[in-house]
Amino acid sequence: MSEAAIDINAIERELRQMWQEQATHPDAGGQAVIRALTLNLIVRAPDDGWAEQALAVAPALTAQHPNRTVIVIDRPGPATELQANAQALCTLANAGRTQVCGEQVTISARGAPAGQLASLVLPLLVPDLPVVLWAPGPQPFAQPLVQRLYRLCDRLIVDSTTFADPLRELAELAAFEQTANGAPAVSDLGWTRLTSWRELTAQFFDTRPFLPHLHRIDEIVIEYAAGNRPNPVAALLFVGWLASCLKWTPLEDAVGIEGETIQIYLRRPAVGVGPAAIRLVSVAIRPVDRAGVEGLARLALRAVDNQQAEFVVELTSDAGHACTRATIAGAHPIERTATIDRPALADLLNSELRLLSRDRTFAAALHLAGGLARRLALP
Amino acid sequence: MATPVLDNPLRAGLRIGRTPEPCTMVIFGASGDLTSRKLVPALYNLARERRLPGGFSVVGFARRDWSDDYFRDLLREAVNANSRSGPVDPELWASFAQGIQYHRGSFDEADAYTSLAERLAAIDAERGTGGNRVFYLATPPDAYPTIVAQLGAHGLAHSNGWTRIIIEKPFGHDLASAQALNAEVLSVFREDQVYRIDHYLGKETVQNILIFRFANGIFEPIWNRSHIDHVQITVAETIGVEDRGGYYDTSGALRDMIQNHLMQLLCLVAMEPPSLYDADAVRDEKVKVLRAVRPLSVNDTVRGQYGPGSANGLPVRGYREEKGVSPASQTETYVALKLFIDNWRWAGVPFYLRSGKRLPRRVSEIAIQFKAAPTMIFADTPLNDLDPNVLAIKIQPDEGISLKFSSKTPGQPQIRPVTMDFRYGASFGVTSPEAYERLLLDCMLGDGTLFTRRDEVETSWALLTPILQAWAEGPPQPFPNYEAGSWGPAAADEFIARDGRSWRRL
Numbered sequence A: 001m002s003e004a005a006i007d008i009n010a011i012e013r014e015l016r017q018m019w020q021e022q023a024t025h026p027d028a029g030g031q032a033v034i035r036a037l038t039l040n041l042i043v044r045a046p047d048d049g050w051a052e053q054a055l056a057v058a059p060a061l062t063a064q065h066p067n068r069t070v071i072v073i074d075r076p077g078p079a080t081e082l083q084a085n086a087q088a089l090c091t092l093a094n095a096g097r098t099q100v101c102g103e104q105v106t107i108s109a110r111g112a113p114a115g116q117l118a119s120l121v122l123p124l125l126v127p128d129l130p131v132v133l134w135a136p137g138p139q140p141f142a143q144p145l146v147q148r149l150y151r152l153c154d155r156l157i158v159d160s161t162t163f164a165d166p167l168r169e170l171a172e173l174a175a176f177e178q179t180a181n182g183a184p185a186v187s188d189l190g191w192t193r194l195t196s197w198r199e200l201t202a203q204f205f206d207t208r209p210f211l212p213h214l215h216r217i218d219e220i221v222i223e224y225a226a227g228n229r230p231n232p233v234a235a236l237l238f239v240g241w242l243a244s245c246l247k248w249t250p251l252e253d254a255v256g257i258e259g260e261t262i263q264i265y266l267r268r269p270a271v272g273v274g275p276a277a278i279r280l281v282s283v284a285i286r287p288v289d290r291a292g293v294e295g296l297a298r299l300a301l302r303a304v305d306n307q308q309a310e311f312v313v314e315l316t317s318d319a320g321h322a323c324t325r326a327t328i329a330g331a332h333p334i335e336r337t338a339t340i341d342r343p344a345l346a347d348l349l350n351s352e353l354r355l356l357s358r359d360r361t362f363a364a365a366l367h368l369a370g371g372l373a374r375r376l377a378l379p
Numbered sequence B: 001m002a003t004p005v006l007d008n009p010l011r012a013g014l015r016i017g018r019t020p021e022p023c024t025m026v027i028f029g030a031s032g033d034l035t036s037r038k039l040v041p042a043l044y045n046l047a048r049e050r051r052l053p054g055g056f057s058v059v060g061f062a063r064r065d066w067s068d069d070y071f072r073d074l075l076r077e078a079v080n081a082n083s084r085s086g087p088v089d090p091e092l093w094a095s096f097a098q099g100i101q102y103h104r105g106s107f108d109e110a111d112a113y114t115s116l117a118e119r120l121a122a123i124d125a126e127r128g129t130g131g132n133r134v135f136y137l138a139t140p141p142d143a144y145p146t147i148v149a150q151l152g153a154h155g156l157a158h159s160n161g162w163t164r165i166i167i168e169k170p171f172g173h174d175l176a177s178a179q180a181l182n183a184e185v186l187s188v189f190r191e192d193q194v195y196r197i198d199h200y201l202g203k204e205t206v207q208n209i210l211i212f213r214f215a216n217g218i219f220e221p222i223w224n225r226s227h228i229d230h231v232q233i234t235v236a237e238t239i240g241v242e243d244r245g246g247y248y249d250t251s252g253a254l255r256d257m258i259q260n261h262l263m264q265l266l267c268l269v270a271m272e273p274p275s276l277y278d279a280d281a282v283r284d285e286k287v288k289v290l291r292a293v294r295p296l297s298v299n300d301t302v303r304g305q306y307g308p309g310s311a312n313g314l315p316v317r318g319y320r321e322e323k324g325v326s327p328a329s330q331t332e333t334y335v336a337l338k339l340f341i342d343n344w345r346w347a348g349v350p351f352y353l354r355s356g357k358r359l360p361r362r363v364s365e366i367a368i369q370f371k372a373a374p375t376m377i378f379a380d381t382p383l384n385d386l387d388p389n390v391l392a393i394k395i396q397p398d399e400g401i402s403l404k405f406s407s408k409t410p411g412q413p414q415i416r417p418v419t420m421d422f423r424y425g426a427s428f429g430v431t432s433p434e435a436y437e438r439l440l441l442d443c444m445l446g447d448g449t450l451f452t453r454r455d456e457v458e459t460s461w462a463l464l465t466p467i468l469q470a471w472a473e474g475p476p477q478p479f480p481n482y483e484a485g486s487w488g489p490a491a492a493d494e495f496i497a498r499d500g501r502s503w504r505r506l
């Protein structure tokens, strides 16, 4: 199809018509069909596979954030190819409930210049609603379409678990986030996957008697599941998070890789001694073999000075749950089994779409992790 | 004294709230219906959503001769049957059940409390619960004073951690009994340790009333006597008295529903904005509403009792034929009443409240009816043909908010009412937690906002007790006066028609 065949007005007409049909469709069963769009989602899909994934998560996204999705399949190629189609999608109506509907427009392109794609996407956005750009796959910042669009977006979502060169791209992500400074806000689905781990870790210290130990951590060991392409980004973000919450600062020249283990040292304020005193926290991040698991597999925080204490979160052998254990010298270990989400892509996106502004906790963690990644990526 | 919020530096930016400190919940009446149907499923779901800390423990207190294992199995079955998340996840349950114990004893038996104290101390040592306790009174109401006194006598009202007590409804059956119960409870516990449950406040849509009013700028300016004609609050049930006949016959709709649930809804729609969202600031404003209610007269009430009829197409018996109910019972199963709030915001605006059993639909809603347009400029439509604007806050079952306004009919010169609907379930694809989940968690976190304070309970009883007395002293009513499955007695329709208004058709 030639590029002239894409007529924005025709797409809008098509969508309007679909709404009318929905409203009078016998399956609507007398239930009102509600068009209550809450945002625009632009997906920059590097290939058909990602476009399919984006279509596959659309119903789940619509259920929580009815939206207009514009999927751009942005394939490289010598000859320019462009076509577009639209559909409205309604989430399954529970008996007696109103249907919620969203809209999808797919623009399939090959070798099209970013400027041309952007000129198609922009008029398709519903006015006065937030715009989110989701750019899965490696090297999001190197994509001309992303470079072209991000300034117009309220949020840019990337996924560090899909990075090809994880350390280098993590450093880029951190640099981008800092420069953007909230415009757009940046989300990383790799960080979203850490939510349960952060929650379980934080919960230890909601218990008053455990809180003092948090300020005396000396040693951290993080194990992450690695296949043939180890991606330590999640573990680095986790360290970045702890360090930024607890005001630890990395010892810049003491960051290194020994075999497969990443070794990091951070300064932490010493507790109970003179104000200038500092102590070191040693962090080891290592890959382990865990079939069927992505991301973190186990983490342990230890305090050895003064009273010994250890806090462990680990996946159970079937990886369906997490076991948390707090061991304080001289007391019964306190253990429990907890659910740990292995969230689907749609859950991760939904959770980021819920945020309205810059996630400052993430920004601080990313800043620190990005610094570490930069050191580690040096030849 | 509320627990100071712990300064956990890892909490900032986490997407779920704080978890309570490890504690032990002692459930009195643990072999009863409430425990199996609501409390333990709620606790399990909290654990499942990682809202409970490691070490959290439950001790069930009742008379039956049960073992820990038997009790755990029974609760597991109860969760399987009643939890909104379906059957238990075996691994999670195993970990949760480790913290459950059964304590056999009678409420009036001193030794049972001595051994309870020992048991709690042992749990503190083994499971790190640090002396933190919640006592939950899920017992017949006449046991409340006994248990409270025994807890006091055995030094269980205070510990080296925090101690709180949750008291179920009914809280008293008139002003004097509510005051007496408060006096007994407060001779042992401080008010900030006492959490009186009204499970309506745990419903998300009820909490949403405050969000709707005070997080939106456009409604508050018209939320007053200049713009509102009247307010209707309806809580309709389709069920009869089930197997609670014996209890219900001593209570009735005014005590069972109006005094607590409908009065709470009234407070939430009518209150002034609190200066902050904090337990006492919110409850202060609610009490001010109750204090401003003009004393009620019996002439502002209508009573009803259902006779035989049908429900869901099946014949059902009348109230007087229910198990445990006196065949000559004068207990009301339906109440409608009108009240006025004498303050600057509401002077002259009637609030109509109604609640009944065996009505055609289960529905709870608050409807704000606005005044009509002052004059009609569309010649073809007389003013009295126009439906007024109504903002309906639906609490159950289809939670949401709808606004009715007039619109032009396509192609014709006519004006028709249309409804703009916001449905909670459709806009947010997640299921809401059960009321008890929210309330149990809030109590463990030390947040009393959604619980009723002493003065709230007493002020509400003070308003309604004269009606109860007048009814008791008045002539017997020609009960039954409405058919099961109808919208209540004809007298209720006449009652509101006298004011030139009508009940909303629901």
Ligand SMILES: NC(=O)c1ccc[n+]([C@@H]2O[C@H](COP(=O)([O-])OP(=O)(O)OC[C@H]3O[C@@H](n4cnc5c(N)ncnc54)[C@H](OP(=O)(O)O)[C@@H]3O)[C@@H](O)[C@H]2O)c1
Pocket (backbone or CB within 6 Å): B028, B029, B030, B031, B032, B033, B034, B035, B037, B061, B062, B063, B064, B105, B106, B107, B108, B137, B138, B139, B140, B141, B143, B168, B169, B170
């Ligand atoms: N059920 C509900 O859905 C519901 C809803 C709202 C409010 N409530 C309120 O919640 C409270 C409990 O309701 P429920 O339906 O669970 O009551 P229930 O089924 O009658 O249970 C009462 C429990 O109290 C125990 N008990 C009674 N006397 C005792 C004594 N002297 N010593 C030790 N244990 C004693 C019984 O245990 P043994 O038989 O083993 O002695 C039983 O476990 C009531 O105040 C009710 O108004 C209930």
